[in-house]
Amino acid sequence: MPQPSGNILNPEEDEFIIELTLFRLRRKSKKTLKMDWQKAPDIQEGIEKIVEKLELKYIDPKRIVSFRSTGSSSRARARIWSFPKVWQMALNLPAHYVIEVLSQHYDHLSDDDRTRILIHELLHIPSNFSGSLLPHRGRGKRIDARRVESLFQEMKAKT
Secondary structure, three states, X not given: OOOOOOOOOOHHHHHHHHHHHHHHHHHHHOOOOOOEEXXXXXXXXXXXXXXXXXXXXXXXXXXXXXXXXXXXXXXXXXXEEOOOHHHHHHHOOOOOEEEEEEHHHHOXXXXXXXXXXXXXXXXXXXXXXXXOOOOOXXXXXXXXXXXXXXXXXXXXXXX
C-alpha cells in the first residue's frame, strides 16, 4: 500500500496518497455477495397467466425462462435478458428470453405488484419475438407505469 512520502515540499502528493489509501480500504470493506440463480416455476406460472389473460399471442411462454436471483447489488426488482440473433444463429436455437426477479426486492411485494412487474418485463418483448428488447421510450408505445397499470386493470377485469 502506498505510504505518504513525508515530503514537506509537496503536501498535495501526500494528501492524494492518503485519499487513495482510504478509497481502497473502503472498497475492500464492502461485503461481496455471491450471486445465485434458481429456476422459478411460480414466476413461470405468473407469466403464462398474464400472456393468456391479456391475449399476448406473439409471446411464447415456453420460450421464456424464469429465474429468482439472490445476492445482487442491483436495485432493480426484475429484469429481462435478451438472446441476440448472433447467438441464436451460433447455437441454432430460436429466440428465447430470461426474466429474472431479484428476490430481495421482489419477494416481499404484494401479488398485485408482482403481477405489475411481470407485465412491465413482458412489455419489453417485441411483437416479432426476435430475441431483442424494446426500450422504455421507443418509436411505438412507451413502457411506463400508466401503460402497465392499464394492462393490469384489463387483466383484473377478465378474472
